[in-house]
Amino acid sequence: MTLRLPQNISGLSTRTAVDVMAAEIRVEKAISLERTGEAAGKAVAALKAAAPSDPERPRLLAEAAEAVWGYFIQRELMGQGSHAAVIRDMGIPREVIARLGARPKTE
Template identity: 55%
Template sequence: MDHEIAAEKAASLGRAGDRVKRALQHLAEAEQASPTRNALLKDAAEAVYAYFIQRELCGLRRHHDAIREYQIPREVLARLGAS
């Protein structure tokens, strides 16, 4: 049963990571002056926040590697209260 829980945690983390990738890609594709940029920034911040929570549920408390791996922009991290 423990392995089933671990498998579901890993699958959930993977889905959350996929959402981060999509949200960050949409944000990167948007023009700086685009009227949808603020909404895309909000979506990216929400996706990253959910991903960080899922990581913490998996026992991964430090997010530096994820920030580097996904190349999460400072403007997204600022929305989360990070710098």
Template identity: 50%
Template sequence: MDLIRVVRPEAGTTALEHEIAAERASSIGAAEQKVVRALSALKDASGDGGAQLSAAREAVWGYFVQRELIGFRRHADVIRDLAIPAEVLAGLGAIPSRKS
């Protein structure tokens, strides 16, 4: 018998909720770092930077989806803080065509 659950039944779910919150924080942090790396690569790109632009759009889109899944619906602050360029924002969610 688990004495903690007998005394405080909510204690069993509290530990699980804490683990879920930690995983969410880790996941959102990793997604943000991916955006930072992709934006840096875009900034450093020579030539047209098409591949880097696509990678940046994909990283930002994934980051925004993760933020929305945990309840953050407004992205204006992170757009400003991460200095996400308009050219990246303009193509979010777009799927590049595949060349056969």
């Protein structure tokens, strides 16, 4: 009589270091995506809280555009190319979308 491991755990012993590393990389990517999403959400909320006449509004707008742009790049790196649902769910203003990727002139 021969014994064999149950089918549901027999593959565990054949896991390679590459598989483990790939799993760790996926976790790190997910954490990074969450962080950039939170930063974008906070920046958009700060912009929305500012009055139109607030002298800090241009800075808040630039910060929101930078944070959202970084979030979109991170999403694209993870294969999530469509941002329409994120724009809608986060309520990202058009003025932010219009400035994605734009850099202020530095001297």
